[in-house]
Amino acid sequence: MKKSLKSLLNLTAFELDRMSKFLYILIGITLGANLIGYIMTPMRHVSRLNEYMSTQSATSQQALDYYGTFTFYDAINTLWIAGPIALGVSGLLIYSLFIWYREWMGKNTFAYRLLMLPVPRMQLFFSKLIVIYLGIFSLIATQISSLFIGFQIVSAIVPTEWFADMSALQAIQENFLFYYLLPIDLMYFLMINGIGLVFIVVLFTLILMERSFSVKGIVMGIMYGASALALTLFPLFLTDIFQNQYILYGSETIMIVASMLLVIAVTSLFVSRHLLNKKITI
Amino acid sequence: MIELKDVQKQFGRKKVLNGISFTIEKGEISCLVGVNGVGKTTILNAIMNLTPIKKGTITIDGEPLTPELYNKIVFIPDASISLPHFTVQQSMDFMNDYYDTWNVKRAKDIVKFFRLNPSDKLRDLSKGNQAKVNLLLGLALDVDYILMDEPFSGIDIFTREQITEVFSSYLVEDRGVLITTHEINDIEHLLDKVILLDEGTIYKEFNAEVMRETEGKSVIDVMREVYNG
Amino acid sequence: MSVLFNKRDPIYLQVITHLKKQIVSGELKPGIEMPSRRQMANQMKINPNTVQRAYSEMEEQRLIFTEPNKPSRITEDPAVLNQLKKEWLNQAIDRFVSAIDPIDMSLEELLPMIQEALSNRKKAVK
Known part of the structure; x- marks a missing residue:
């Protein structure tokens, strides 16, 4: 555990150094x-x-x-x-x-x-x-x-x-x-950054799909990205779908969106891990 | 022992590996030979889990490859894989940061043996010296198995001689070595096992010394029979 | 030490022949320590397993011997050394005889020629 934390820190410092310029x-x-x-x-x-x-x-x-x-x-x-x-x-x-x-x-x-590298490949993902x-x-x-x-x-x-x-x-x-963009309203700040984080996790997953299956991977990626987007947005249209704007409180809609984002993030992490471990091609 | 059993691999519809099985033993130098480049590098990539296979199994000492095993088996590709803006020293330090089996003393010896300058940047090095750095970064690990892809391609004759020396030196002592090449001439006296590949299958697998003893044929003789016949 | 090997004969046999020649000529003196198989492989630029095979073959022929945890040495047994010399000569004579076989010559005719060749060679070495 301690060793893998050390290598994650090492990799992160290494990536940071490469980004610094x-x-x-x-x-x-x-x-x-x-x-x-x-x-x-x-x-x-x-x-x-x-x-x-x-x-x-x-x-x-x-x-x-x-x-x-x-x-x-x-x-x-x-x-x-x-x-x-x-x-x-x-x-x-x-x-x-x-x-x-x-x-x-x-x-x-x-x-x-x-x-x-003799480290779990997801460490590459996380460091980036x-x-x-x-x-x-x-x-x-x-x-x-x-x-x-x-x-x-x-x-x-x-x-x-x-x-x-x-x-x-x-x-x-x-x-x-x-x-x-700035941490003025904490709720907003967390939401924006949460969405941003999930967005990058999904983007990384799409990249790994392309790196694993090339052209086929691009098609898979587009489909995966579109489904993720649909899953995130659909709670916002629930009131329209049921033609009943009282079906959900605003805060409930947000909760549903947040849990959708969580599901997408976790799924993407598992997919990425599978791709990195089993499918990635040099 | 590295063991490949019925390994199959496809790129699109094209079958690249069509049921490859062989073993690599510790203390032996084995060589994958094939006239066309297709297949040889793919086998090495597959062993290192750098490309997925369609069917078959690959085990290292009976276990499938895990990240931890990269401490025990090293792959030296045919081109530089460290960062161009790194110096030789930085490349070594990077290895030392991650690999338990990085041997600092051995690394120093190899730097001396190859007459490399640790403060040189990789991108400023000649092709031959880049190949040497590539070898250095692999050979300084205390591993059981070494895979090398075309260690002699595209380098001058003196570098070639130096690299040939590696194969009879302590650097590969007691390790299992697998190299690929299409130029067997300079190294055939160094080999134990020869595996002749063509179109994704193994044509023939033999011990070079036994072949000389029982049939009076050199490795090149056998290749000529297989590829021209 | 650089030895040119041919590619069709087993290399371990070529190594043995090379070492035998050095023993017969006295370059490798009786009782002298042999390089380790690693050193020898490195000197000859061949596979260590090949050297290993040559060494064990020579050990079987009692040309070298190994005490536990010590480097191998050239035999000091005069019988074995004499035997080796005899064998070496026999082989050379066999080769010579079969090479001149097509030419019909008597030993009396050959002797002065051999003597001359020998003295030329000695001069050349000096």
């Missing part, structure tokens, strides 16, 4: 783009107000009446912030494919080495899964720290009389992207 780039882009956003967006607002004042020879209050105050919400509701998030999500999604395929497609077929999640959480942590730094920058740029009194937290909560 890619992750640093994503973190760098996020911080860089955010920083530009924190500076550019309020500066544009301030210069607009200043321009209005000089061309219209208006007072500061008149300019403010015309353009409105600046909030931190305005600063974060831009592509400078949303862009890197989209990039991070799609980057890690692509990396979830890459993390497997590079073992076969790389210059050297490292899959040989990994599959012949953990690393993808470490990537996700690193980006979330980066985003959170960036927002708090950003608030300081924005409030330093915008003169106090033009800056609306809105806390960083309020501004973040108003942004729907952050509401779902």
